[in-house]
Amino acid sequence: MKRSRTTLVLLMELAVVLFWSSAVWAESDYNMTQGVTEISGKVYDLHMLIFYICCAIALIVFGVMFYSIIHHRKSKGAVAAHFHESTKVEIIWTIIPILILIAMAIPATKTLIAMEDTSQSDLTIKITGSQWKWHYSYFGEDVEFFSLLATSDKQIEGIEEKGAHYLLEVDKPLVLPINRKVRFLMTSDDVIHSWWVPAFAVKKDTVPGFINEAWTKIDEPGVYRGQCAELCGRAHGFMPIVVQAMEEGDFDAWLVKQKEEAAIAKQQAQEALGSSLTMDELYAEGETIYNARCAVCHQINGEGITGAFPAIKGSAIALGDLSTHLDAIVYGRPGTAMQAFDAQLSEKEIAAVVTYQRNAWGNDTGDVVQASDVNAFKAQKNAKEEQ
Numbered sequence: 187m188k189r190s191r192t193t194l195v196l197l198m199e200l201a202v203v204l205f206w207s208s209a210v211w212a213e214s215d216y217n218m219t220q221g222v223t224e225i226s227g228k229v230y231d232l233h234m235l236i237f238y239i240c241c242a243i244a245l246i247v248f249g250v251m252f253y254s255i256i257h258h259r260k261s262k263g264a265v266a267a268h269f270h271e272s273t274k275v276e277i278i279w280t281i282i283p284i285l286i287l288i289a290m291a292i293p294a295t296k297t298l299i300a301m302e303d304t305s306q307s308d309l310t311i312k313i314t315g316s317q318w319k320w321h322y323s324y325f326g327e328d329v330e331f332f333s334l335l336a337t338s339d340k341q342i343e344g345i346e347e348k349g350a351h352y353l354l355e356v357d358k359p360l361v362l363p364i365n366r367k368v369r370f371l372m373t374s375d376d377v378i379h380s381w382w383v384p385a386f387a388v389k390k391d392t393v394p395g396f397i398n399e400a401w402t403k404i405d406e407p408g409v410y411r412g413q414c415a416e417l418c419g420r421a422h423g424f425m426p427i428v429v430q431a432m433e434e435g436d437f438d439a440w441l442v443k444q445k446e447e448a449a450i451a452k453q454q455a456q457e458a459l460g461s462s463l464t465m466d467e468l469y470a471e472g473e474t475i476y477n478a479r480c481a482v483c484h485q486i487n488g489e490g491i492t493g494a495f496p497a498i499k500g501s502a503i504a505l506g507d508l509s510t511h512l513d514a515i516v517y518g519r520p521g522t523a524m525q526a527f528d529a530q531l532s533e534k535e536i537a538a539v540v541t542y543q544r545n546a547w548g549n550d551t552g553d554v555v556q557a558s559d560v561n562a563f564k565a566q567k568n569a570k571e572e573q
């Protein structure tokens with residue numbers, strides 16, 4: 187008897203030591219991150235506080251329970267007491283949980299209010315979820331871009347070895363300054379997505395037709411990774427988030443450079459209208475664009491997924507009239523997952539991907555489509571609409 191009691195005490199002590207040594211948890215892969223913002227620190231503290239309260243309750247309740255089971259067992263000759271209804275006990279076990287709940291609610295509410303306070307921000311960024319990528323737009327700065335998964339299909343299919351940031355890498359990261367309050371306005375082009383970066387403790391749904399707000403103020407420069415946390419939909423897992431947090435001066439220089447690059451890209455797109463490329467050039471560029479932007483839905487082999495995404499291989503549209511084909515890509519198909527690529531791809535890129543679709547997988551139309559053809563198609567369409 188004596189021995190079982192000491193074992194019990196020992197076990198309880200061990201549990202206390204394990205749960206209370208926050209050092210263990212701070213380093214642990216199994217706990218949530220403390221992050222790199224004041225809010226993420228607060229969220230972490232709140233999580234630990236409530237976790238400790240839960241542990242204490244568990245220890246007390248199970249302690250009393252196991253003690254009673256062992257100490258008052260039948261083989262020891264214990265006789266059950268017979269009593270009913272004790273107002274005193276009922277009042278105690280109502281009041282104690284209420285006090286515990288209040289003790290949890292006060293810090294939780296404070297943190298939630300702080301998380302919602304997007305006022306006095308230094309920079310606003312609009313984040314738009316879009317199947318299956320993120321679109322970032324810096325308010326009042328004329329800088330915007332799409333951020334797409336950079337992991338290769340070969341890694342996904344297991345042909346190549348998976349990299350260190352498998353499925354958590356993008357072609358162009360969101361760049362943010364440290365020490366400045368950044369406000370996020372979040373919305374979606376199509377379905378509900380969820381923008382989640384654990385190191386900032388920011389996780390918000392992006393809902394079509396609504397704008398949700400969040401904010402962050404990063405303490406340390408670095409690269410922080412997150413992902414779309416929406417569950418329903420097959421490719422949310424393929425739209426990661428990478429944030430590069432820079433010193434304020436570096437960030438300002440980056441912004442200036444982005445504007446310069448945008449101006450150059452615009453000029454190049456203009457020049458592309460006058461130049462004509464060979465079939466091989468268009469086909470090669472088109473293949474890259476197709477695999478990066480279209481294959482999630484229409485598949486690398488062009489066969490689509492029956493019932494969800496039409497095949498391009500052998501499709502009447504890819505083999506038929508060019509303007510119908512262009513129309514589907516430039517203006518999308520409203521109300522379906524086929525989005526308008528007009529704002530996402532330049533005329534040259536659209537020309538390349540159309541050429542690819544019209545010649546790949548045995549679609550041997552031999553058609554070579556130039557940027558100027560795409561431009562002419564758009565001009566014609568606009569003229570028709572104005573009539």
Ligand code: HEC
Pocket residue numbers: 317318475476479480481482483484494495496497498501502503504511514515519522523524525527539540543
């Ligand atoms: C998010 C999924 C998705 C992505 C990404 C996507 N598509 Fe589509 N696409 C669709 C769906 C769905 C349809 C069928 C729309 C409908 O019901 O009319 C479609 C239809 C089409 C059609 C018409 C085919 C036909 O036979 O009706 C073409 C052409 C096309 N897409 C080209 C592209 C190109 C080029 C890209 C990449 C630049 C692309 N799509 C990216 C989902 C997608």
Ligand SMILES: [Cu+2]
Pocket residue numbers: 315378379380414415416421422425
């Ligand atoms: Cu998503």
